[in-house]
Amino acid sequence: MHNIDTIIALSTPVGRGAIAVIRISGSNTTQILKQIILKPSSKEKIDEEYLFKNARKFLRAIISFNDEIIDDGMIVFFQSPNTYTGEDMAEIHIHGNPLIAKKIINVVSNLGLARPSLPGEFTRRAFINGKMDLTKAESIHRIITAKSEYELNAVKKIYFGDLYKLINRIRSELILLKAQVEAEVDFSDQDIDYSEKEKLKQKIVQIINMIDDVLKKSKIASHISQGFQIALVGKTNAGKSSLMNKILGWDRSIVSDIEGTTRDYISEEIELAGMLVRIIDTAGLRETKDHIEKEGIRRSKEAMEKSQMILHVIDGSIKEYSFVPELEEYIKNYKDNYKKIIHIINKKDSLHPDSWNEEKLKKYIHDDIVVKYISCKTGEGIEDLKQSIESAIKSQFQVPDPFLLEERHNYHFNKIKESLTKVQSLWDEGAPDEIVAIELQEALNHIAELTGEITTEDILGRIFSMFCIGK
Ligand SMILES: Nc1nc2c(ncn2[C@@H]2O[C@H](COP(=O)(O)OP(=O)(O)OP(=O)(O)O)[C@@H](O)[C@H]2O)c(=O)[nH]1
Ligand SMILES: [Mg+2]
Incomplete structure (x- = not known):
C-alpha cells in the first residue's frame, strides 16, 4: 500500500x-x-x-x-x-x-x-522536502489544538521562527567555540592560553543563560496555557468552602461546622481578570491522633502542584495550632516563582487572642509571605482578597515572550546544557582540548536534533502521529 x-x-x-x-x-x-x-x-x-x-x-x-x-x-x-x-x-x-x-x-x-x-503526512512531507524545519512542522499541530488565546500566541512565535532563530544563534556560537578549540588542537602543541580560555568560558556561560531563559519562559507559559487554577487548602473547618462560595458569589460548596465536610475535590470555573479560572476546594487536612489522613494530603498536594495559585486558609477563631506537616513542608519549601501562595486568616469576626497572626506566620514561614485577614461571615476583606487574586493572575499573564516548548525541545536543551556544564568542568580540570571538542560536538548534535537535521523514523513517527489526518 x-x-x-x-x-x-x-x-x-x-x-x-x-x-x-x-x-x-x-x-x-x-x-x-x-x-x-x-x-x-x-x-x-x-x-x-x-x-x-x-x-x-x-x-x-x-x-x-x-x-x-x-x-x-x-x-x-x-x-x-x-x-x-x-x-x-x-x-x-x-x-x-x-x-x-x-x-x-x-x-x-x-x-x-x-x-x-496517515496522520500528519502532508506536514511530514513538507518537513522531509525541506519546506520547513522540525520546530515549525510540529508547531502546526499546536496551532490547531491550542485552547486559549495565550497558548495560540505562544505557539505562533514558534511557527514564525523565533525558536528556530534562537537555536541557530546557539548553533553559530557553538560552531565558533568548537572551531577555536579545534584550532588549538591542530596547530599548537600547547592548550589554549589563559586569557583566551577565560573568553571561551564566558561564552559558555552566556549560552547556558540563553537556554535557561527559554526553559524558564516555557515553564511559565506551559503552566498558564493549561489554564489558571487556584487551590484552596488548609485544615478542616478553616472556612475553605465558605471562601470558595464567597469568591464564586453563590453557594457551590457545602459549609458546615462538622470537620471534614468536604470529602473530595469540588471544582468550579469562574471568570476573574478576564480569564477563565478554575477554583478547587479541597478536603480539609487533619491529624487524627498522630495518624494523618494520607489520601486527603495526597489530593491536596496534587491540587497544589497543578495550581498556579494556592490560598492557604487558616482558622483565626481558634488557638494557634501546628500545620499538617506535609502541607507545612510544601508551603515552606515553595520556591517556584510562577506560583503564588496567599495565607488567609479567616473568621476575623471572632479572632482568638492566641490564633495565628501575620507576625507569627512570617516568623514561622518567612518574611516575604502574603497574609490577608478575612471574614466569610461578615464579608470583610473578601473584595480586597479578590483584587489581590486578580492582580496576581494579570501579572502572571504578562510574561514577556512566552515560548511553548515541546517535551522534546526541553529534553534537547537540557542535554545541551549538560554538555556545556561538562565543558566548564573539563576546562577547570585542565582536560585536553580534544575531549572538550567532543563534548561541544555532542551539544551540536542535540541542536541538529532540535531542528530535525538529524532525525530518526521513530522520532518523526512520534511527532506526526499526533497530528490529525489531512494536515
Ligand atoms: N465566625 C465565622 N465562622 C465562619 C467563617 N467562615 C466559615 N465559618 C464557619 O466555619 C465552619 C467551617 O466552614 P467550612 O467553609 O465548611 O470549612 P472548610 O474549611 O470547608 O471545612 P472542611 O470542608 O471540613 O475541611 C462553618 O460552620 C462555617 O459557618 C467566618 O468568617 N466567621
Ligand atoms: Mg469544606
Whole structure:
C-alpha cells in the first residue's frame, strides 16, 4: 500500500458543514484530477495543459466518475515545487457532507492512484522536502489544538521562527567555540592560553543563560496555557468552602461546622481578570491522633502542584495550632516563582487572642509571605482578597515572550546544557582540548536534533502521529 506515493485525505473535520476540502499530494495529482474533474461549461474532462495554465487559481469543477456526477465544487491545483509539501498538490472543495468526501476518496483509492494519508503526512512531507524545519512542522499541530488565546500566541512565535532563530544563534556560537578549540588542537602543541580560555568560558556561560531563559519562559507559559487554577487548602473547618462560595458569589460548596465536610475535590470555573479560572476546594487536612489522613494530603498536594495559585486558609477563631506537616513542608519549601501562595486568616469576626497572626506566620514561614485577614461571615476583606487574586493572575499573564516548548525541545536543551556544564568542568580540570571538542560536538548534535537535521523514523513517527489526518 505504501508504495503509492500520492496521498489523499479529507482535511476539514468529519461532519456536516457548508463546505469540505479534500487534499491530494504527490506525483499522481494531475492524473487524478484528469480522471474525476469535468469543466462545468462543456462537461469535458480537464487536461494537464489546463491545470498548469490555471495553477493556484480557483476553478469551478464538476466532480464525476464513470458518468456519475458526484458533486459540484471547486478545485485548486498547486504545481511543485512551490507547494506546502513540495509536491504537486490539489484541493477539492465540495459540499460538506461526509458521504461525498468518502465517495471521492474511495473512487481515487480504487483507481490505484492515491492512498488515504496517515496522520500528519502532508506536514511530514513538507518537513522531509525541506519546506520547513522540525520546530515549525510540529508547531502546526499546536496551532490547531491550542485552547486559549495565550497558548495560540505562544505557539505562533514558534511557527514564525523565533525558536528556530534562537537555536541557530546557539548553533553559530557553538560552531565558533568548537572551531577555536579545534584550532588549538591542530596547530599548537600547547592548550589554549589563559586569557583566551577565560573568553571561551564566558561564552559558555552566556549560552547556558540563553537556554535557561527559554526553559524558564516555557515553564511559565506551559503552566498558564493549561489554564489558571487556584487551590484552596488548609485544615478542616478553616472556612475553605465558605471562601470558595464567597469568591464564586453563590453557594457551590457545602459549609458546615462538622470537620471534614468536604470529602473530595469540588471544582468550579469562574471568570476573574478576564480569564477563565478554575477554583478547587479541597478536603480539609487533619491529624487524627498522630495518624494523618494520607489520601486527603495526597489530593491536596496534587491540587497544589497543578495550581498556579494556592490560598492557604487558616482558622483565626481558634488557638494557634501546628500545620499538617506535609502541607507545612510544601508551603515552606515553595520556591517556584510562577506560583503564588496567599495565607488567609479567616473568621476575623471572632479572632482568638492566641490564633495565628501575620507576625507569627512570617516568623514561622518567612518574611516575604502574603497574609490577608478575612471574614466569610461578615464579608470583610473578601473584595480586597479578590483584587489581590486578580492582580496576581494579570501579572502572571504578562510574561514577556512566552515560548511553548515541546517535551522534546526541553529534553534537547537540557542535554545541551549538560554538555556545556561538562565543558566548564573539563576546562577547570585542565582536560585536553580534544575531549572538550567532543563534548561541544555532542551539544551540536542535540541542536541538529532540535531542528530535525538529524532525525530518526521513530522520532518523526512520534511527532506526526499526533497530528490529525489531512494536515
Ligand atoms: N465566625 C465565622 N465562622 C465562619 C467563617 N467562615 C466559615 N465559618 C464557619 O466555619 C465552619 C467551617 O466552614 P467550612 O467553609 O465548611 O470549612 P472548610 O474549611 O470547608 O471545612 P472542611 O470542608 O471540613 O475541611 C462553618 O460552620 C462555617 O459557618 C467566618 O468568617 N466567621
Ligand atoms: Mg469544606
